[in-house]
Amino acid sequence: MAAAHTGGLVLVLGGARSGKSRHAEALVEAMPAPWAYVATARSDFEGVRDAEMAARITLHRDRRGAGWDTVEAPFDLAGALAALPAGRPALVDCLTLWLTNHLIAGHDLDAEGAALEAALGARAGLTVCVANEVGFGIVPDNALARRFRDAAGLLNQRLARRARRVVLVVAGLPLTVKDDLP
Numbered sequence: 001m002a003a004a005h006t007g008g009l010v011l012v013l014g015g016a017r018s019g020k021s022r023h024a025e026a027l028v029e030a031m032p033a034p035w036a037y038v039a040t041a042r043s044d045f046e047g048v049r050d051a052e053m054a055a056r057i058t059l060h061r062d063r064r065g066a067g068w069d070t071v072e073a074p075f076d077l078a079g080a081l082a083a084l085p086a087g088r089p090a091l092v093d094c095l096t097l098w099l100t101n102h103l104i105a106g107h108d109l110d111a112e113g114a115a116l117e118a119a120l121g122a123r124a125g126l127t128v129c130v131a132n133e134v135g136f137g138i139v140p141d142n143a144l145a146r147r148f149r150d151a152a153g154l155l156n157q158r159l160a161r162r163a164r165r166v167v168l169v170v171a172g173l174p175l176t177v178k179d180d181l182p
Helices: 020-029 052-064 079-081 094-106 109-122 142-164
Strands: 008-014 035-039 068-072 091-092 126-132 165-170 173-179
Touching: 008 020, 008 079, 008 142, 020 052, 020 091, 020 126, 020 165, 052 068, 052 079, 079 091, 094 109, 094 126, 094 142, 109 126, 126 142
Parallel strands: 008 126, 008 165, 035 068, 035 091, 091 126
Antiparallel strands: 165 173
16 A cells, blocks of 8 residues: 555545445545544435445444544535545545435536535545546446446546546555655
């Protein structure tokens, strides 16, 4: 794993169950606690009443342990980031769920992405964002899925340009794609 740093954006991409969240947690935990875990899963979304999704959320919570403060931000991610204490290391997990929340709600994805970029640019501390890399699969067979795939790919590109480091996690192995750190 690359050495920790004190500020800027790190984008951690990967497929489902690739190990991206575990890698992102380790990057944040390399900094002094306390750490902020900004969760984008919707607690009011029907999916969390599903036993399997509830188990996933529990797994993530249990793995984090002490030192983490959880902030739920299924929609206002920019506001949640702005409200964090200055310099506090933060992990956003995950941008893909956050994007899905906005897509389903019919919100303006470009405006939400711009607000997120502004909030990330204003942060003094380390911010590690996790997102799924959805572009490796086939072209979806319906318009909503294609819109989601395109929006996720464009958001990942926007943030990768801004990020100081981009890591692609494959089979639990972090592959550094970009590293502009000193």
